[in-house]
Amino acid sequence: MNTKDFFDIKQKVIVILGATGILGSRYVDFLSSKGANIVISDLSFEKCESLALEVMKKYGVDPLPIKADITKEEDIINVFELTIKKYGKFDSLINNAQIKPEGFYAPFEKYSKDTLMKVLDGNLGAVIISCREACKYFLQFGSGSIINISSTYGNIGADQRIYDGVKNIYFPDERFSSPVSYGVTKAGILNLTRYLASYYREKNIRVNTLTPGGVFDNHDELFNQSYSSRTLLGRMAKADEYNAAILFLVSEASSYMTGANLIIDGGWTAI
Numbered sequence: 001m002n003t004k005d006f007f008d009i010k011q012k013v014i015v016i017l018g019a020t021g022i023l024g025s026r027y028v029d030f031l032s033s034k035g036a037n038i039v040i041s042d043l044s045f046e047k048c049e050s051l052a053l054e055v056m057k058k059y060g061v062d063p064l065p066i067k068a069d070i071t072k073e074e075d076i077i078n079v080f081e082l083t084i085k086k087y088g089k090f091d092s093l094i095n096n097a098q099i100k101p102e103g104f105y106a107p108f109e110k111y112s113k114d115t116l117m118k119v120l121d122g123n124l125g126a127v128i129i130s131c132r133e134a135c136k137y138f139l140q141f142g143s144g145s146i147i148n149i150s151s152t153y154g155n156i157g158a159d160q161r162i163y164d165g166v167k168n169i170y171f172p173d174e175r176f177s178s179p180v181s182y183g184v185t186k187a188g189i190l191n192l193t194r195y196l197a198s199y200y201r202e203k204n205i206r207v208n209t210l211t212p213g214g215v216f217d218n219h220d221e222l223f224n225q226s227y228s229s230r231t232l233l234g235r236m237a238k239a240d241e242y243n244a245a246i247l248f249l250v251s252e253a254s255s256y257m258t259g260a261n262l263i264i265d266g267g268w269t270a271i
C-alpha cells in the first residue's frame with residue numbers, strides 16, 4: 001500500500017490573490033499551519049504584512065506579503081516576479097479576490113456600464129491575466145496548479161426571492177438583489193477553468209474551480225433564515241469550512257483532477 005501523505009504541502013509555495021478577506025485569511029492560516037509558504041497578496045500592504053507576521057509567529061513559516069491591485073496587469077506580473085525572487089518557484093495560484101466597486105449592488109435597470117466593466121475586469125479579466133502569467137512560469141517548472149473561485153450564483157441563477165424584505169443599505173429606496181455582474185463573472189470562471197485545463201492538458205498544469213456557498217458573516221436574521229432554508233444542511237457555511245477543500249486542491253491529493261468544479265454549498269444546488 002502506498003502510505004505517502006498526499007496532503008503534504010510542506011515547503012510548497014502558494015500564491016493567493018485577494019488573500020486578506022474573510023475566506024482568503026482562513027486559507028492563509030490553514031495552509032500555513034500545514035507548512036506551506038504563502039504569498040499573501042491584496043490591496044492593503046498593511047493587512048498582508050500583519051497576516052504574514054501572524055502566521056510566521058504561529059507556524060514558523062516564511063510567507064511573503066505583496067501589495068497588488070489585480071486590475072493592474074503590472075501588479076500581477078510583479079507578484080510573480082517577487083515570488084520567484086524570494087522562493088525561486090511557486091506551486092499553486094489561488095484566484096480568490098472579488099471586486100465590489102461603487103454601484104455594485106445597484107438594481108439591474110440602474111446598473112452603470114462603468115460598474116459593470118469594473119466587475120467584469122476584476123472578477124474575470126484580471127483572473128485570466130493572472131492565470132496567463134502563472135502558466136508562463138508553470139510551463140518552465142513543468143508543473144503547477146490553479147484554483148479559481150466561483151460561487152453558487154456562477155453555477156445557477158441567483159435566487160432573488162431570498163432577498164425579499166432584506167434592507168438595501170447601498171440603495172435604500174430599492175429592493176436588495178444579487179447583482180448581475182457577480183453571477184455572470186462567476187459563471188465565466190467555470191469556463192475559464194475548463195478552457196485552461198484543456199489548453200494545458202499535457203503540460204502537468206491542473207486548473208480547477210472551487211465553488212463555495214454563502215458564509216455567515218453577521219447577516220441580518222431574515223436573510224440568514226431565507227438562505228439557510230435553501231440549503232439541505234439548513235445553514236450558511238462557517239468561514240473555515242472550505243479550508244480542507246483548498247488543501248485538497250493545492251495538494252497531490254487532487255492529482256487526477258483538472259477542469260473540474262468542486263461545489264461545497266450545503267446542498268443548495270443538489271435540488
Ligand SMILES: NC(=O)c1ccc[n+]([C@@H]2O[C@H](COP(=O)([O-])OP(=O)(O)OC[C@H]3O[C@@H](n4cnc5c(N)ncnc54)[C@H](O)[C@@H]3O)[C@@H](O)[C@H]2O)c1
Binds near residue numbers: 017043044095214
Ligand atoms: N464569502 C462568501 O459567502 C462567498 C461565497 C461564495 C463565493 N465566494 C467567493 O470567495 C472569494 C472570497 O470571498 P470573501 O468572502 O473572502 O471576500 P472578501 O471580500 O472578504 O475578500 C475578497 C478580497 O479581495 C480583495 N480585493 C478586492 N479588490 C481587489 C483588487 N483590485 N486587487 C486585489 N485584491 C482585491 C479584497 O481586498 C478582499 O481582501 C471571492 O471570490 C468570492 O466571490 C465567497
